[in-house]
Amino acid sequence: MLCLAFNITILIIANKQPTSKWKVQPSVLLAISSAASNGLLRFAMAEGAVIAWWTKAMSGCTVHDLHRYWTTANSIFISIRDIKFFNVMTLACIASVVISIDNPLFQRALTISVEPSRKDMAVSAAIAQQIPEGYTGLLQGNPAFTLSAMSPAFEEVMKGYSSREPMHLHNSGCGTGNCSGTIRAAGFAVDCTGESFPYDFGSVFYDENGNPTGSDYHGPVTGMQDITRVTFSSNFTFMVNRPSNVNFTVTYKDQIPCKSQLQVKRCTFRPATLNYPVSIENGTVGFSSSLSSLGTTPDTIVAAYSIDSIELTYRNSTLGGVYLAASDLFTSQAHISQVNHQWTLNVTGTLAQNYVTHIDSEEACNDTWSDPTDEVISAMQEIMFRTALSAWNESTPLPLYIGLNASNVQTNQTMNTVQTSLEPAFQLHPNYLAAGVVIMVACVAAVASTFHGGGKAAVRCKGSNCELDGLLGLVGDRRLQYGEVRYRGGKMIPPDEQEVEGETVHTRLEMAHPDLTTPPRQGVQYE
Known part of the structure; x- marks a missing residue:
């Protein structure tokens, strides 16, 4: 037992x-x-x-x-x-x-199966915590400088973003498992404000006196005005003499009545170091959670910076290339028109197409859209993260950064992660x-x-x-042997004793003294 x-x-x-x-x-x-x-x-x-x-x-x-x-x-x-x-x-x-x-x-x-294993692990990470000065855009002109193009290095970043290439973290030390944690990298501190205004997107009628009226007018009508209304608009702005801010504005109609509200949201993107939620597997890094709120709350921001306005004299822009890329990706508009009593909807750019929530085939003034800000913030942070990865070995000085407690780009760090791996384990x-x-x-x-x-x-x-x-x-000491024993008249006789005529000799197999036994003979049947 x-x-x-x-x-x-x-x-x-x-x-x-x-x-x-x-x-x-x-x-x-x-x-x-x-x-x-x-x-x-x-x-x-x-x-x-x-x-x-x-x-x-x-x-x-x-x-x-x-x-x-x-x-x-x-x-x-x-x-x-x-x-x-x-x-x-x-x-x-x-x-x-x-x-x-x-x-x-x-x-x-007890068999062997593959089970997930978790353990704490310190992982080294090489990634820029600040975008190197003048890294993304090119400036032209003197003295009236203008943003002309993305830098060659940033063009490669955007090619990877557009084709959804995997992101690789150099010298992570995570091994073959999956490491999850937070990593400090360049990003944007985001400040958004929103407001709404009453707005009539509907028809304009002329009353009996020839005065224009709103779409909710129900009196005598002498005519109707041709109109065009913007129901969705998104755009970015950037000024080379104010290189610290990239601004995003979106306006959209989010309610079905033609006479309703116009929503306006404005966001300012400033350079910062953020805590990105990441997972690393075989050197490939991905985001372990959504980036839509990254940079909008204090717990995700390590530090925020400003960039000196004299940057324009350096002929390169730190954030100008990001602005150009964002404008190409997210500038969009939707407008409705009523001409000769007929409504039409015209859309340019993918953002307005992706966020339309209702289309009225008869009265376009009833069309509605939703807020795309979360997608825009996520995309801007991912672009900055990819840029930080491309600048992982940059250690150039940062004389134009204001509010930075370092003289050069910070690239090396140790991040505390939880490594999850699959390893053989016993299964009962x-x-x-x-x-x-x-x-x-x-x-x-x-x-x-x-x-x-x-x-x-x-x-x-x-x-x-x-x-x-x-x-x-x-x-206990008596010697015995198992074998053939001869009896005559009920008494044992030695094996070599001659038989007496007229007397019967019986043979048996039993234990007896060795002098009285002989080995059993084959073919003999004993009593």
Whole structure:
């Protein structure tokens, strides 16, 4: 039973544990335990066979019964052959063989599966925490400087953004697992404000006096004015002499009535260092959560900066290229027109198309849109993150940054992550464990039944002067040999004694003194 308890303990402890934590595998321990339990059970059966034999002898039985008790204890073949004489020794003998099944059952109870593993890990990261000065845009003209184009380095960044190329973090040290955490990198601190205005997007009628009226006018009408209304508009602005801010404005109609509200939202993007939520796998970095609120709350902003206006004299722009890219991506407009009583809707740019929420095929003034600001913020932060990745080995001075406690671009950092990886672990199968326990308990109980009456047999034997100690003291050294013994007139005669005419000699097989026995002869039938 100790071996059974040992097996159960090993299986329960090993469940869900990585295989690498076990210097000696559970399968080895289970095999040793099963071998020990099987050997101990055979030993117990040998002892139980003696007790059962004496118990049966003292309770009264035939010689055949005693013979079967002894032979079934030593042969599974005889036990099965004589199953019609089923007895306690037959059950014990079968149990001593059946118990061998417990080893494969216990082994099968614990298999290896792939399980997620989590551990804390410090990971090095090479990424720019500030955009190098003049990194994204090119300026032309003197003294009236204008933003002319994106820089070659930033053009490569935007190609990767547009084609959704994977982002690679240099020298991360994450290994083969998945590391998740926050990383400091260049981004935007975002400040947004919103307001709404009453606005009539509907038809303009002329009353009986020729005065224009709103779309809710229900009096006499003398005519109708052709109109055009902007129902969605998004655009970016940037001034080279104010290089710290990229501004975004979106206006949209979000309610169905033609006479409703015009929503206006304005956001200012300033350079900053942010805490990006990332996951790293095999050197490829991705975002572990949405970036739509990144840079809008203090807990996501490490530091915000300004850029000196004299940047324009350096012929390059730090944020100008980002402005050009954002304008190309997100400048969009939707306007409705009513000409000769017919309504039409015209849309330019993808943002207005993506955020339309309702289109009225008869009266376009009922069309509505939703707020695209979250998508714009997410895209702007991803563009900045990709730019920071491309500048991972830049360590140029930052004389134009205001509010920065560093003289150069910061690129190296250690980030605390949680590494998640898939590794082999043990998996417990309770059904196989239960089957092994049931078989082992049943077999032990069967062998234990042979010890029943052992104390009684010992007492009766002692009270009847049938202890063997005294007998062995008298005849223990006497020499015996099993073989052919000759009898004449009821007495043993030596093998070499001549037969007397007229007297019958009988031969038997039995234990006797070696001088009175000869080896059994083949083909002879003995009495």
